[in-house]
Amino acid sequence: MGDSYLVTAMRDGLAEAMREDPAVVLFGEDADRSVMGSTRGLIDEFGPDRVRNIPLSEATIVGCGVGAAAAGLRPVIDLMVSSFFYITMDQLANQAAKLRYMSGGQVQLPVVYFAATGGAGSAAAQHSESPHPTFIQQAGLKVVMPSTPSDAKGLMLAAVRDPNPVVYLQEASLGGTRGPVPEGPFEVPLGKATVRREGADVTVVAVGRTVRVALAVAEELHGEGVSVEVIDPRTLHPWDADTVMESVARTGRLVVLDTARQSCGFAAEVIATACTEAFGSLTAAPVRVTAPDVPMPFAPQLERHLAVDEHKVKAAVLRSLA
Amino acid sequence: MVSRGMADRAAGAGTELDHLEALRVMIRIREFEEMCRRLFARGRLPGFVHLYIGQEAVAAGACLALRADDQITSNHRGHGHVIAKGGDPARMFAELLGKADGYCGGKGGSMHIVDFPSGMLGTNGIVGGGIPIATGAAFANQHLGNSRVALSFFGDGATNQGVFFESLNLAALWKLPVIFLAENNQYTEWTRTEDLTVGEITQRAAPFGVPARQVDGNDVTAVHEAVREAAGRARSGDGPSLIECVTYRWHGHNEGEEAFAGRYRPQSEIEEWKARDPIAALESRLLDDGVANAASLDAIHASERGLIEAAYEWASAAPAAPVEDALTDVFSPARP
Numbered sequence: 001m002g003d004s005y006l007v008t009a010m011r012d013g014l015a016e017a018m019r020e021d022p023a024v025v026l027f028g029e030d031a032d033r034s035v036m037g038s039t040r041g042l043i044d045e046f047g048p049d050r051v052r053n054i055p056l057s058e059a060t061i062v063g064c065g066v067g068a069a070a071a072g073l074r075p076v077i078d079l080m081v082s083s084f085f086y087i088t089m090d091q092l093a094n095q096a097a098k099l100r101y102m103s104g105g106q107v108q109l110p111v112v113y114f115a116a117t118g119g120a121g122s123a124a125a126q127h128s129e130s131p132h133p134t135f136i137q138q139a140g141l142k143v144v145m146p147s148t149p150s151d152a153k154g155l156m157l158a159a160v161r162d163p164n165p166v167v168y169l170q171e172a173s174l175g176g177t178r179g180p181v182p183e184g185p186f187e188v189p190l191g192k193a194t195v196r197r198e199g200a201d202v203t204v205v206a207v208g209r210t211v212r213v214a215l216a217v218a219e220e221l222h223g224e225g226v227s228v229e230v231i232d233p234r235t236l237h238p239w240d241a242d243t244v245m246e247s248v249a250r251t252g253r254l255v256v257l258d259t260a261r262q263s264c265g266f267a268a269e270v271i272a273t274a275c276t277e278a279f280g281s282l283t284a285a286p287v288r289v290t291a292p293d294v295p296m297p298f299a300p301q302l303e304r305h306l307a308v309d310e311h312k313v314k315a316a317v318l319r320s321l322a
Numbered sequence: 323m324v325s326r327g328m329a330d331r332a333a334g335a336g337t338e339l340d341h342l343e344a345l346r347v348m349i350r351i352r353e354f355e356e357m358c359r360r361l362f363a364r365g366r367l368p369g370f371v372h373l374y375i376g377q378e379a380v381a382a383g384a385c386l387a388l389r390a391d392d393q394i395t396s397n398h399r400g401h402g403h404v405i406a407k408g409g410d411p412a413r414m415f416a417e418l419l420g421k422a423d424g425y426c427g428g429k430g431g432s433m434h435i436v437d438f439p440s441g442m443l444g445t446n447g448i449v450g451g452g453i454p455i456a457t458g459a460a461f462a463n464q465h466l467g468n469s470r471v472a473l474s475f476f477g478d479g480a481t482n483q484g485v486f487f488e489s490l491n492l493a494a495l496w497k498l499p500v501i502f503l504a505e506n507n508q509y510t511e512w513t514r515t516e517d518l519t520v521g522e523i524t525q526r527a528a529p530f531g532v533p534a535r536q537v538d539g540n541d542v543t544a545v546h547e548a549v550r551e552a553a554g555r556a557r558s559g560d561g562p563s564l565i566e567c568v569t570y571r572w573h574g575h576n577e578g579e580e581a582f583a584g585r586y587r588p589q590s591e592i593e594e595w596k597a598r599d600p601i602a603a604l605e606s607r608l609l610d611d612g613v614a615n616a617a618s619l620d621a622i623h624a625s626e627r628g629l630i631e632a633a634y635e636w637a638s639a640a641p642a643a644p645v646e647d648a649l650t651d652v653f654s655p656a657r658p
């Protein structure tokens with residue numbers, strides 16, 4: 001187990017997938033040099049036939065992923081920035097997410113679409129989206145968002161091995177974080193949450209970059225005599241409701257953190273599920289901390305103002321305990 | 323179930339067109355569509371139905387120039403493409419009627435018939451939606467070295483979609499074994515093509531260096547010849563082609579449109595094109611050439627009509643798709 005940056009771990013997961021199956025091909029804009037770093041160096045090992053620099057034709061490339069998967073390959077497509085998914089929405093939502101269903105299950109579409117996601121570094125409104133709720137809504141797309149280097153690798157391998165379209169979202173702001181990562185091929189199963197910290201008083205479900213925020217707050221509150229359980233769903237669709245509901249049944253309190261905007265976001269889904277499936281065990285109203293319903297602003301202080309930060313999360317946890 | 327569609331015709335690809343086989347395919351499509359027309363008029367078909375009547379020579383000529391393992395993608399007006407590629411009319415009717423034995427178990431319907439075993443990767447409800455998918459299948463074919471060709475059928479309207487140009491660029495760049503086949507039936511929904519689409523469709527390939535040909539889409543031999551040439555080019559590594567087939571749809575954009583569309587095309591125009599019926603044209607050629615006589619043509623008509631009627635009988639007697647099926651087939655559980 002060595003230490004690795006999150007983007008490097010993601011790339012290593014991709015490399016494992018490419019090593020074990022020659023049908024895995026990679027498409028990306030500047031895939032050889034890799035703007036985000038998540039495909040850097042792969043061309044040296046796998047060559048330009050399998051690592052393809054693509055023209056700026058995102059919609060067509062996403063559709064090519066569907067056709068290539070249907071015709072026997074396992075394409076992995078780097079969309080670079082998750083905001084760019086919007087230009088591909090027909091091919092993603094109407095084709096990739098629906099072809100298996102519409103065909104009555106005739107086809108498997110093993111294709112992965114990945115991109116850096118979320119606001120970071122004043123990239124402003126058109127490069128800072130957290131669009132995962134949009135993808136969850138399509139039903140036919142699995143959606144994953146790792147928060148640690150280890151999960152970045154394990155989820156990538158699992159995503160490529162999965163026989164369905166998977167949208168893999170890499171938190172832009174976590175790309176440079178380091179952590180221990182197992183050597184060799186290893187998989188983090190899709191659809192399985194992990195308990196990042198055990199606790200008894202309140203359940204905090206945290207997505208992507210907010211996991212670190214939740215852990216920092218949990219540590220702080222530990223000093224104040226509050227025991228916080230932190231759950232990282234890792235896969236946002238289909239998500240591991242069992243693990244979360246089991247925790248809520250013990251703690252009776254739920255706080256959900258999400259980088260996406262509030263309305264119809266993942267936090268809304270988790271809280272609705274708790275209210276309908278675990279109402280009897282709730283001892284306080286669930287609380288959510290999300291981005292507000294506005295586009296991401298440019299100025300650093302404005303961007304920071306919208307972030308799910310320790311201050312907001314601590315206040316939310318205390319509110320659920322009040 | 324009625325016959326499994328057309329016989330495996332891998333042997334025919336790359337060779338001269340079997341005109342009798344072409345005629346049979348065209349008549350099968352016509353009979354299928356006529357049945358759809360009657361069913362729709364009687365309120366038996368849910369949803370949208372876009373008929374292919376008048377354009378049969380395009381699907382037949384193109385698919386008969388392909389191998390059985392070549393792939394196609396298609397559009398909302400796709401019944402003819404499915405049949406020509408070898409689809410089973412019985413399972414098509416079953417799909418249109420929402421039956422469990424339909425191609426997609428009732429989840430697809432007219433605009434989403436898919437038949438992977440015959441290389442039919444999908445009709446499509448989104449105009450232009452199938453173009454990148456065929457391009458991607460062509461990439462897979464090239465990468466896997468399996469010498470298959472992918473062909474995308476789309477209408478004149480789809481040539482104004484961004485993915486059309488993107489796919490031309492990508493296919494030309496990587497010399498993908500793909501054929502872009504535009505069926506110019508003179509109308510994009512209810513508006514004349516020339517009022518929406520500037521210049522010739524074939525010119526749109528020029529900046530990409532993609533060879534393009536315009537052919538008479540009502541002449542099955544011309545279509546077959548053009549697709550055969552394009553498929554040969556694709557298979558020998560020389561990349562994509564664009565073929566524009568000029569044709570005409572006899573019916574409305576969709577069945578039942580009269581109530582909403584008003585009259586948007588002159589009756590004389592419709593009559594002119596009906597006089598250029600691709601089936602009648604082929605028949606008179608076969609008669610002239612002595613390949614067929616009145617009796618043999620009648621026999622083909624009768625057998626295709628019988629096949630379509632039997633297909634419909636089978637489909638209408640088949641069990642409805644159970645409602646629980648609405649919740650299945652979202653994700654594949656198996657690892658390939």
Ligand SMILES: Cc1ncc(C[n+]2csc(CCOP(=O)(O)OP(=O)(O)O)c2C)c(N)n1
Pocket residue numbers: 398399447448449450476477478479480481507509510511575
């Ligand atoms: C992206 C998209 N836009 C609009 C429609 C509605 N629509 C369906 S078919 C059609 C016209 C298509 O014309 P053309 O491509 O020429 O095919 P044709 O119907 O003539 O065969 C339209 C506007 C659609 N299905 N998809």
Ligand SMILES: [Mg+2]
Pocket residue numbers: 477478479505506507508509510511
């Ligand atoms: Mg048209």
